[in-house]
Amino acid sequence: MQNNFTPQLVSGRTITQPAKQVKVLERFDVAVLGGGPAGVCAATAAARMGRKVILVERHGFLGGMATAAIVNIWHTMLGVDRKTPVMAGLVKEIIDTLLDSGDAYNQKEDGTGQWVIDPHASKLVFDNLVLKAGVKLLFHTWISDVLREGDRITTVLVETKSGRLAIEADQFIDCTGDADIVRRSGIQTQLGNHQHQCQPPSLCFRVDNVDTDAMSLHDAQAALFEEPMDYNGAYYPCYLWGTFMPGANDERMLAGVRVLNINAADAMDFSRSEVEGRMQLQWVMKKLRDLPGWSKARLVEIPAQIGIRESHRILAEHQVTRDEILTGHQFDDTVIQGTYPIDIHNPNGPGITFEHLDGTTHIVSGNRQNTVSRWDGQSMDAPKRDTLCWSVPFRSQIPKGLSNVLAAGRCIGAEHDSAGAIRVMVNAMQLGQSAGTAAAMATTHNTCTVQGHALREQLIAQGVPLLSVTQS
Ligand SMILES: Cc1cc2nc3c(=O)[nH]c(=O)nc-3n(C[C@H](O)[C@H](O)[C@H](O)COP(=O)(O)OP(=O)(O)OC[C@H]3O[C@@H](n4cnc5c(N)ncnc54)[C@H](O)[C@@H]3O)c2cc1C
Numbered sequence: 001m002q003n004n005f006t007p008q009l010v011s012g013r014t015i016t017q018p019a020k021q022v023k024v025l026e027r028f029d030v031a032v033l034g035g036g037p038a039g040v041c042a043a044t045a046a047a048r049m050g051r052k053v054i055l056v057e058r059h060g061f062l063g064g065m066a067t068a069a070i071v072n073i074w075h076t077m078l079g080v081d082r083k084t085p086v087m088a089g090l091v092k093e094i095i096d097t098l099l100d101s102g103d104a105y106n107q108k109e110d111g112t113g114q115w116v117i118d119p120h121a122s123k124l125v126f127d128n129l130v131l132k133a134g135v136k137l138l139f140h141t142w143i144s145d146v147l148r149e150g151d152r153i154t155t156v157l158v159e160t161k162s163g164r165l166a167i168e169a170d171q172f173i174d175c176t177g178d179a180d181i182v183r184r185s186g187i188q189t190q191l192g193n194h195q196h197q198c199q200p201p202s203l204c205f206r207v208d209n210v211d212t213d214a215m216s217l218h219d220a221q222a223a224l225f226e227e228p229m230d231y232n233g234a235y236y237p238c239y240l241w242g243t244f245m246p247g248a249n250d251e252r253m254l255a256g257v258r259v260l261n262i263n264a265a266d267a268m269d270f271s272r273s274e275v276e277g278r279m280q281l282q283w284v285m286k287k288l289r290d291l292p293g294w295s296k297a298r299l300v301e302i303p304a305q306i307g308i309r310e311s312h313r314i315l316a317e318h319q320v321t322r323d324e325i326l327t328g329h330q331f332d333d334t335v336i337q338g339t340y341p342i343d344i345h346n347p348n349g350p351g352i353t354f355e356h357l358d359g360t361t362h363i364v365s366g367n368r369q370n371t372v373s374r375w376d377g378q379s380m381d382a383p384k385r386d387t388l389c390w391s392v393p394f395r396s397q398i399p400k401g402l403s404n405v406l407a408a409g410r411c412i413g414a415e416h417d418s419a420g421a422i423r424v425m426v427n428a429m430q431l432g433q434s435a436g437t438a439a440a441m442a443t444t445h446n447t448c449t450v451q452g453h454a455l456r457e458q459l460i461a462q463g464v465p466l467l468s469v470t471q472s
Pocket residue numbers: 033034035036037038039056057058059062063064065066068069071073074075141142143144175176177178180201202203204255306307308309408409410411423424425426428
């Protein structure tokens with residue numbers, strides 16, 4: 001599709017900005033940059049340990065993709081056996097609070113399924129959590145640059161309505177999702193897959209007035225795939241999924257738009273994804289209304305931004321591999337455990353691939369045909385693997401070349417495939433709790449000198465059910 005709606009850079013042309021004075025905020029022990037699920041938990045964990053913490057976020061509320069992009073399904077906290085808790089701590093606290101207020105439900109009656117949350121109610125829960133912990137908040141603030149001396153970041157520069165401000169801290173936690181802090185400090189990062197293609201962003205939206213017996217999303221996707229879209233002549237590329245909103249049986253969140261070939265850390269691409277996302281949304285709404293039970297569907301929300309799945313990840317002391325995820329490898333310095341499968345949305349076309357811990361691979365095509373095979377080379381009738389969960393080591397949160405910076409959330413050190421499993425909400429929160437705790441422990445030292453086993457002990461004391469490292 002012709003992109004004539006975003007500006008272009010003038011090739012080779014730069015200007016030198018004259019030096020100017022920048023106002024400095026009060027000094028912090030820990031600065032958490034980015035207020036998504038990871039940032040909320042990082043800031044809360046550090047502040048609960050008595051550290052002076054600032055949390056910086058470009059939107060006017062916390063939650064990142066969970067709120068700004070209304071991604072409202074959160075994965076389970078149980079192992080693959082659907083019995084053993086493999087995570088808890090702050091993530092459980094947040095889910096329990098949402099359950100208490102009726103703003104969340106589990107997709108399975110026995111509580112072993114995925115959690116569905118109200119994105120707007122969770123904004124309030126996130127506010128209360130960080131404020132109670134004593135975190136200082138700076139909203140509507142873009143992190144734009146970093147000052148570094150050797151292997152230490154000294155200052156993060158931010159753009160605000162009051163102009164440019166400087167934030168000084170002992171420890172910095174990069175929770176931007178796109179590794180903005182590490183990249184701005186001039187340290188190399190990893191973008192997308194081997195061809196630097198990223199999982200595509202999706203625009204989620206809410207509709208109401210949908211009949212209770214309306215055509216399923218599975219069949220709706222197949223129907224939408226039958227003819228090219230009007231705005232670009234391509235076939236519908238999205239894996240269409242959605243949920244009923246808590247407390248509303250005729251209202252759904254639909255992850256119904258997928259924009260291809262986007263690097264969300266590129267300003268022009270990011271803008272294109274929003275424009276093209278809304279073009280696709282208009283076509284999807286028109287087509288959905290032709291399907292049984294969808295004729296009166298009313299668009300009730302387009303969120304603050306398109307949902308970003310992947311861009312840059314740090315190059316860490318340890319880069320988690322696909323093999324380590326799929327075989328449930330345990331590390332001496334494991335700080336989080338998860339069970340979400342490797343879930344890769346095709347960056348440049350329709351289709352999605354899931355690789356599960358039980359040994360199976362599911363490839364779903366654009367017209368919703370499902371092909372099942374085994375990634376472990378076993379025959380289809382061989383017993384399923386019984387791996388309980390996978391793990392992430394603390395070393396994957398430590399960027400190489402920086403001694404007072406940690407990363408949490410979807411930008412930690414992981415290969416493209418493994419990041420496809422680690423990136424989901426509950427894992428991002430656990431990684432935040434780990435980074436916040438480590439930064440609090442390290443305020444007088446370098447973060448990379450925090451020992452993994454000491455951090456594990458702290459996390460276990462906070463209620464995180466880390467398995468003994470010999471278990472798998
Ligand atoms: C369409 C879609 C569907 C998904 N489906 C699921 C699902 O079903 N279940 C699930 O559990 N997970 C799902 N995920 C994954 C999950 O939403 C994210 O991976 C998760 O939000 C990652 O959390 P994070 O805190 O690392 O990053 P984010 O949620 O991206 O948060 C990053 C935060 O940093 C802020 N920020 C970034 N850069 C700057 C800057 N320069 N200055 C200031 N602020 C900045 C952003 O505004 C944002 O608030 C989905 C994601 C998408 C996009």
